[in-house]
Structure formats: C-alpha cells, structure tokens
Amino acid sequence: MKIVVIGAGPAGLFVACLLKKWSFDVAVYERRDSLFGRDEHRSINLSLSTRGLAALSRLELDTKLIECATAMHGRILHNNKRRLFQPYSHNKYDCLYSVSRQKLIELLFNKAVYEYGIPIHLACSCTEIDIHKKIACFKSSKKLAEKVPYDFLLGCDGVHSVLRATLQQAAPETNCWLKQIDCGYQEILLDKATVQRFHLDTSGPKIRECSLHCRTKMRV
Numbered sequence: 001m002k003i004v005v006i007g008a009g010p011a012g013l014f015v016a017c018l019l020k021k022w023s024f025d026v027a028v029y030e031r032r033d034s035l036f037g038r039d040e041h042r043s044i045n046l047s048l049s050t051r052g053l054a055a056l057s058r059l060e061l062d063t064k065l066i067e068c069a070t071a072m073h074g075r076i077l078h079n080n081k082r083r084l085f086q087p088y089s090h091n092k093y094d095c096l097y098s099v100s101r102q103k104l105i106e107l108l109f110n111k112a113v114y115e116y117g118i119p120i121h122l123a124c125s126c127t128e129i130d131i132h133k134k135i136a137c138f139k140s141s142k143k144l145a146e147k148v149p150y151d152f153l154l155g156c157d158g159v160h161s162v163l164r165a166t167l168q169q170a171a172p173e174t175n176c177w178l179k180q181i182d183c184g185y186q187e188i189l190l191d192k193a194t195v196q197r198f199h200l201d202t203s204g205p206k207i208r209e210c211s212l213h214c215r216t217k218m219r220v
Contacts, residue, residue: 001025004136004150006126006163008035010046010101012156013108017059020116028112029138029148031157033123035105045098047072053097061107068107069097126162129153131170 001024005016008030019026048056048065056062073095074087088096112118123141130137136148155163159178168174 001151002027002149003152003154004029004148005154005156006136006161007156007158008032008105008109008120008122009156009158010104010108012154013105013112014055014059015154015156016118017108017112017116020112020118021059026118027148028118028120029124029126029136030120030122031125033141035109035122036102045070045100046104047096047098049096050094059108059111061111064107065099065104066097068103069099072096072098126157129163129166131166 003019003024003026005012005019005026005028008028012028012030016026016028048069053062053065056065072088073092074085077084077086088094109120113120121138124138124146125140126136127139127145128137129135131153134150134153136150136153138146138148140146153163155161157163164176168176
C-alpha cells in the first residue's frame, strides 16, 4: 500500500514516521523548498502536553524533546502590585513542554530521513487531486508537473489544504468552512523598567504572553 502525505510540518512528519514504522510505503510532499530557517518566527512556541509526549514516545523522541524544551507548570498573571500563579494541572508534577516549531520539525525530520529513509519531496505544490482515480498532481519549483498515484492520501497541508478543498467539491453537503481571524502576534523584548514594574522573574527560561489591544498575542 502506497501512502502519500501532503505537508511536511510537525503533523505530516510525525504521521509519516509512524506509518513507516508500521512498514507502510510512504512519501511526503511539501510546497516549501526548505523546512528550516525562513519560518523561524511563523508561530509562537508549541506546547506539548502528556498526550503529545506519549505520541512522540512511539518514535522514541520524547526524551529528546524534553531536553530542548521549557517546562511550564502554570501561568503567572501580573499587575503592578502582585503576581498570581495558576497551575495547569491539579497534579503538581504535570506540566506543558514549550518547544519551538523549528526544533520539533528538526527532530521529526531527522527521524524521518536518517532513520526511516522516508523520501521528502520539497518545493512540490499539490495542484489537483483526482479522488476517483487516486492520483495527486504536484508542480515543482521548476514548473515540472508530476502525477503521483496513491492508495491512501493524508492531507497535512494546513489552512489552505488542497485535499480539503477537493473533498468539499466532491461532497458539497460537507459542512466545512474557513474564516480568517483578525489577529496575530509579535515577538518583543522587555526593558529593565518593565521587568521591575511587573515583578517578572528573570531566573531561567520563561515563555511570556501578553495581550495587546485585546486581540493580538505577543510572546516574550
């Protein structure tokens, strides 16, 4: 059985590794020409819970993830006078692990390519899918078109998924819609005066979020 995965983000790489571990024939296609460097600031850190670590443990990546992640046992709410700590769990030993998207992709990419030998085709955009003939069409950066047959197709290609759009056209009764939310985030640095004003703890690594005009998230 040949399985094609569209998208080489964390979800696509993870599912490709898991399928290869189960002895399936799998290949990954990604529209970007590189998985590293340019998308360093595309999102705030990802937070993995116990379920996330359990998933990575199937690929023996949980320990490596913990080594490069920041443990977050709760959140601290600040004002000018005091700090309020809110734990993420009633169990004091539970925590979330904050890791950069790039680092998680790096761990999964190395596992996929160097251990499982999964072919990852970069700069290949999915342009069309024939779900009846089971053929996915891709166009490379060199404008070369390729028709790829598959037995099973997995769409991990994000918000503008070609597979999702194809399924919507094939089944108009499908209740699926897309709405862009008017918000974003920006990374900032806090000066010494701000740190002192809000009594921020500067010991050790911290992930901080604050609201800006109620609708924009900012990470420090």
